[in-house]
Amino acid sequence: MNLINPPINAISNRQILLVDDDLLLHKLLAEYLLGHHYHLHTLPNGEGISNFCQHQQPDIILLDIMMPGEDGIHWLKWLKANHPTIPVMLLSAKKSAQERLQGLEVGADDYLTKPFHPKELLIRMHNIMRHQPVKHIQTIKIGSNVFDPEQEKLERDNTIIKLTAQETSLLRFLCQNAGQILTRDAISHAINGNDYHPLNRSIDMTINRLRKKLGDDAHSPQYLRTIWRKGYRLTLNT
């Protein structure tokens, strides 16, 4: 099989997200990848990743390390915590082995040093996407609910309850830390990648929606409890 020019119908829906502040690289890769039937979405920094992934799931994310604000390693950690199935390739002009190792340790699927030939990028992306292992769906039991993070849904009494991407991210984080008190700061960092702002009520509103979907009593919740002046705690089995 020709790796560089596989049949159009095999890849025409491939969505690539490039997160990099270099507008020339955006244009270069957009032109090159379009010519190979991939669609490139671009972001100039990591702040928009959370919002982007709430609306669509790219087949791969190309993530620059040196960016304004939080660096690529920060966003890689965030992606691995919130969207662990999306492959990530790090891009950087730095050549230090230490940085490469750090990225790979955090879970990057590959690492490409700039400048690179777009053909090399294409081959590496293809290899990652081709070798993506078949994902075993792992479900988590929360009382009488079964949470499926991959499918973004809950199931209770043979009824499927659809979750939004934000609700899924939050519930996944709570499950990963079940039994522990999680501050709003920790939750904001985990699901949005930024600090918690007291005036922003989105976490509390998402918690309220999750309680309803879990069938929890808003006044006396069993699973998702508010810990006064501290944050929230999820109990998996009451």
Add this chain to the structure above:
Amino acid sequence: MFTTLTEMLGKEAAQRFLTVAQTQLQQYQYDLQAGLQQQDWHTAAIIAHKLSATAHLYDSSTLPDLLALISSQNTEVLQQANFIDKLNQEFQQITSNIYLFIDDYP
């Protein structure tokens, strides 16, 4: 002219890329010159570092070398009287080539 880029993208896409590059390169030139004149080596190094990712596409052997010197903050060389002139000449040469390349489109 721009053989690397043309081989990579084809002529039409190369022209579309260079149309965007024209404006971006002017901004890079301005920012680099300002950084070097103010002896703000760190800022100049960050800008040079970013441009290095695509500098090889303009078929200039000089631009990547000049950017490497700025990236490494080799102040002895950067403070030489003709360094900024050399850099500007290189940008001007590339910009002129881009004009010619874009104009040469039916």
